[in-house]
Amino acid sequence: MKIAESELILNTDGSIYHLNLLPEDISDTIIVVGDPNRVASVSNYFDKIEIKKSKREFITHTGILEGKRITVISTGIGIDNIDIVLNELDALVNIDFKEREIKKDLTSLDIIRIGTSGSIQPEIDVDEILVSEFAVGFDGLLHFYNSKQVQYPDIENALVKHTQWFSHKPRPYVVKFNEDLGAKLISNNVHIGFTATNVGFYGPQSRQLRLEVEDKFLNEKLASFNFRGKKITNLEMETAAIYGLANLLGHKAVSMNCILANRPNGTFSKDPKKGVQKLIEYTLRKIIS
Numbered sequence: 001m002k003i004a005e006s007e008l009i010l011n012t013d014g015s016i017y018h019l020n021l022l023p024e025d026i027s028d029t030i031i032v033v034g035d036p037n038r039v040a041s042v043s044n045y046f047d048k049i050e051i052k053k054s055k056r057e058f059i060t061h062t063g064i065l066e067g068k069r070i071t072v073i074s075t076g077i078g079i080d081n082i083d084i085v086l087n088e089l090d091a092l093v094n095i096d097f098k099e100r101e102i103k104k105d106l107t108s109l110d111i112i113r114i115g116t117s118g119s120i121q122p123e124i125d126v127d128e129i130l131v132s133e134f135a136v137g138f139d140g141l142l143h144f145y146n147s148k149q150v151q152y153p154d155i156e157n158a159l160v161k162h163t164q165w166f167s168h169k170p171r172p173y174v175v176k177f178n179e180d181l182g183a184k185l186i187s188n189n190v191h192i193g194f195t196a197t198n199v200g201f202y203g204p205q206s207r208q209l210r211l212e213v214e215d216k217f218l219n220e221k222l223a224s225f226n227f228r229g230k231k232i233t234n235l236e237m238e239t240a241a242i243y244g245l246a247n248l249l250g251h252k253a254v255s256m257n258c259i260l261a262n263r264p265n266g267t268f269s270k271d272p273k274k275g276v277q278k279l280i281e282y283t284l285r286k287i288i289s
């Protein structure tokens with residue numbers, strides 16, 4: 001069945017609506033970063049850059065590193081942008097734009113996030129690297145899709161009980177990284193964690209400047225949650241949505257985090273750029289190895 005013009009939106013040059021990309025512009029190895037300036041920090045390592053395109057906060061560079069074609073794309077901040085980026089990346093490989101039909105043979109992308117995050121465990125220090133094995137989303141995005149099959153209800157129920165989750169907030173959904181891609185990216189030099197993704201940087205991550213938060217103890221309750229030895233480790237704003245949508249669409253996703261803030265210790269990285277650079281180098285080395 002043909003997908004209507006209002007649903008699959010193409011620009012006049014045939015590119016996908018927000019990302020402004022044609023199917024041939026992307027590799028099947030995709031690095032996603034939040035900060036648009038981080039795209040060049042990654043592609044600076046490429047031996048050759050083939051494509052540079054952009055629209056709004058979505059900047060894309062595709063190039064070659066030691067014979068491997070890699071695309072790096074910025075998502076901007078937040079899960080609402082992840083809904084756009086993941087659906088449009090999938091459309092680029094799995095929908096025939098001319099026929100407006102889903103292809104018979106589907107392509108699975110490797111999607112690796114290089115992001116920044118705040119730790120809620122005192123021993124996971126600033127400037128360290130954390131790979132998210134699990135993620136919990138407090139944003140509600142996944143509930144708009146038929147998604148029960150990629151969620152972990154046992155963990156969700158235990159978390160709702162432990163935190164006495166307020167019922168007027170979206171129900172937490174728990175999702176997991178792709179184990180094969182995860183195995184490629186993990187080493188003894190990184191923490192393996194359980195990332196909480198929320199809809200904001202301040203109140204939703206229990207930061208109080210002038211506004212009072214509703215639940216003063218939320219971060220403490222998240223940090224003390226323990227499901228069969230798995231503890232929630234860090235807070236950011238994209239990972240759960242990436243894992244949820246990637247799993248539903250048949251892509252492999254892993255989120256790599258540079259810890260910039262340690263919330264219980266009240267510390268912030270003295271040199272965030274250096275920490276992020278270290279994470280970029282680590283991730284690229286693992287991708288090409």
Ligand SMILES: O=P(O)(O)O[C@H]1O[C@H](CO)[C@@H](O)[C@H]1O
Pocket residue numbers: 033034035076077078114115116117201236237238
């Ligand atoms: O550095 P990025 O990848 O943007 O990730 C983190 O930083 C932003 C907040 O400062 C949020 O997007 C959060 O998830």
Ligand SMILES: O=c1cc[nH]c(=O)[nH]1
Pocket residue numbers: 116117118119201205235236237260261
């Ligand atoms: O504390 C932090 C640091 C980076 N990004 C976040 O979302 N939170």
